[in-house]
């Protein structure tokens with residue numbers, strides 16, 4: 389047990405899917421997994437372990453932002469011997485080349501966060517996912533005939549920026565095609581602890597066109613991303 393997770397030792401599978409929203413974790417457990425056990429309720433950050441087509445897997449919410457996923461991913465890797473975490477989240481597109489509901493696989497993440505500097509003094513603004521895990525996700529998407537957009541993503545500490553137009557500079561200067569709020573901390577922790585991490589995202593809004601998906605549509609569209617993530621098991 390940790391200050392934030394009440395699950396017994398060994399309760400997590402080696403692979404954990406992490407959406408930001410704990411209710412999305414519950415949705416996956418209910419709709420995709422067999423033999424499901426709820427293993428965490430602390431702070432309502434629901435976690436479940438079950439099987440998908442006979443393969444063990446866990447799913448847990450990460451909460452929003454790098455401080456939150458920084459805590460949960462660290463504890464899963466270090467205290468529960470989890471080997472790989474696949475973040476499955478939503479993102480805002482920085483380019484018209486991304487349509488609502490497109491599925492994005494992060495090949496790099498850029499962030500102006502102080503997370504790495506504070507955690508271990510590493511100041512580079514970029515982190516990378518596991519290339520083996522990314523390779524498996526690409527193969528799986530291909531087998532399922534689900535198109536994947538790949539590229540550098542932006543992990544941002546701030547959802548409501550005073551200067552909304554900043555995204556155009558981040559796209560131009562750093563090549564980030566979309567924004568979310570957790571991948572940098574997840575990839576950093578995986579790198580520090582010698583574990584694997586990846587991040588796939590569904591486009592929920594586009595900052596250029598200002599289109600946004602409805603809450604209901606997001607739930608349905610996100611199933612393609614979940615199919616890809618579960619396919620790597």
Ligand SMILES: O=P(O)(O)O[C@H]1O[C@H](CO)[C@@H](O)[C@H]1O
Nearest residue numbers: 407408409452477478568569
């Ligand atoms: O849909 P999730 O996984 O929560 O991801 C995105 O949505 C939240 C912001 O609305 C942030 O957590 C961001 O990263």
Ligand SMILES: O=c1cc[nH]c(=O)[nH]1
Nearest residue numbers: 478479480567568569
């Ligand atoms: O972090 C996020 C997620 C979705 N859309 C955004 O604009 N930002």
